[in-house]
Amino acid sequence: xxxxxxxxxxxxxxxxxxxxxxxxxxxxxxxxxxxxxxxxxxxxxxxxxxxxxxxxxxxxxxxxxxxxxxxxxxxxxxxxxxxxxxxxxxxxxxxxxxxxxxxxxxxxxxxxxxxxxxxxxxxxxxxxxxxxxxxxxxxxxxxxxxxxxxxxxxxxxxxxxxxxxxxxxxxxxxxxxxxxxxxxxxxxxxxxxxxxxxxxxxxxxxxxxxxxxxxxxxxxxxxxxxxxxxxxxxxxxxxxxxxxxxxxxxxxxxxxxxxxxxxxxxxxxxxxxxxx
DNA sequence: ATGACGGTGTGGCACCGA
Numbered sequence: 240x241x242x243x244x245x246x247x248x249x250x251x252x253x254x255x256x257x258x259x260x261x262x263x264x265x266x267x268x269x270x271x272x273x274x275x276x277x278x279x280x281x282x283x284x285x286x287x288x289x290x291x292x293x294x295x296x297x298x299x300x301x302x303x304x305x306x307x308x309x310x311x312x313x314x315x316x317x318x319x320x321x322x323x324x325x326x327x328x329x330x331x332x333x334x335x336x337x338x339x340x341x342x343x344x345x346x347x348x349x350x351x352x353x354x355x356x357x358x359x360x361x362x363x364x365x366x367x368x369x370x371x372x373x374x375x376x377x378x379x380x381x382x383x384x385x386x387x388x389x390x391x392x393x394x395x396x397x398x399x400x401x402x403x404x405x406x407x408x409x410x411x412x413x414x415x416x417x418x419x420x421x422x423x424x425x426x427x428x429x430x431x432x433x434x435x436x437x438x439x440x441x442x443x444x445x446x447x448x449x450x451x452x453x454x455x456x457x458x459x460x461x462x463x464x465x466x467x468x469x470x471x472x473x474x475x476x477x478x479x480x481x482x483x484x485x486x487x488x489x490x491x492x493x494x495x496x497x498x499x500x501x502x503x504x505x506x507x508x509x510x511x512x513x514x515x
Numbered sequence: 516a517t518g519a520c521g522g523t524g525t526g527g528c529a530c531c532g533a
Contacts, residue, residue: 259521259522259532260521260522260523262522262523263521263522263523289522289532291522291523315523315524316522316523316524316530316531317523317530317531317532367531367532367533368533369531369532369533405533407532407533424533425533426533459533461519461520461533462519462520462521463518463519463520463521464518464519464520466520473533475533502521505520505521505532505533
């Protein structure tokens with residue numbers, strides 16, 4: 240057994256989930272972590288986005304009781320990200336993108352113990368961008384460029400790297416319930432997709448697409464108009480793995496179960512398994 | 516073109532998300 244209780248032959252499970260308020264979703268989160276544990280597929284590392292709370296309100300005690308150490312980077316009302324680990328405390332923690340002035344809490348990065356040595360994990364809540372042509376969309380593109388520039392060096396320094404989070408980009412037509420009708424709208428623009436490809440060009444791989452997947456596989460559904468029931472969704476939550484990590488990737492799946500629970504987040508968690 | 520649903524903050528709604 241490793242220090243975190245993970246058996247040597249067990250894969251490491253890494254997940255991302257946009258909670259849409261950790262205050263509103265804490266019971267949900269604890270239920271999901273426990274369900275994964277009971278199923279024999281415990282989550283070892285989790286990146287959360289949209290905490291919508293300040294660090295002084297972060298539920299560290301409840302998460303510690305559930306077996307997780309956390310580092311958080313919150314702010315009031317909007318944004319906010321955290322990394323939860325079953326192993327030791329995540330170390331070498333960075334908040335936001337070095338060199339990019341930003342008053343929004345969107346990125347938290349840390350090093351944890353992976354199946355084959357240290358693992359650098361970048362957890363990000365990408366800018367939404369609201370509407371192409373808006374100030375917020377310009378901010379989204381500036382933020383994406385800054386993230387990509389910074390990651391180039393980060394991958395060089397830490398070859399075993401995972402970039403996960405709510406990307407707010409549907410990378411390809413098959414990642415949208417209505418690719419024709421929504422072409423050119425937010426999440427679907429050519430600029431956003433080019434930015435996603437620029438991330439891949441750093442030597443990252445969309446873990447979900449390393450495997451055969453069902454058609455119309457999404458990670459977010461609108462609360463309105465029975466979006467989930469009709470599977471009118473988008474795949475905008477992603478886990479990217481570096482070249483060096485790719486041989487270790489055993490699976491990548493979207494867990495739709497908690498989206499069916501009462502008062503869910505509008506996002507479903509995505510889970511990656513890394514073997515030795 | 517707008518609103519629909521949900522969360523937050525604060526106030527009788529507005530703003531934001533995707």
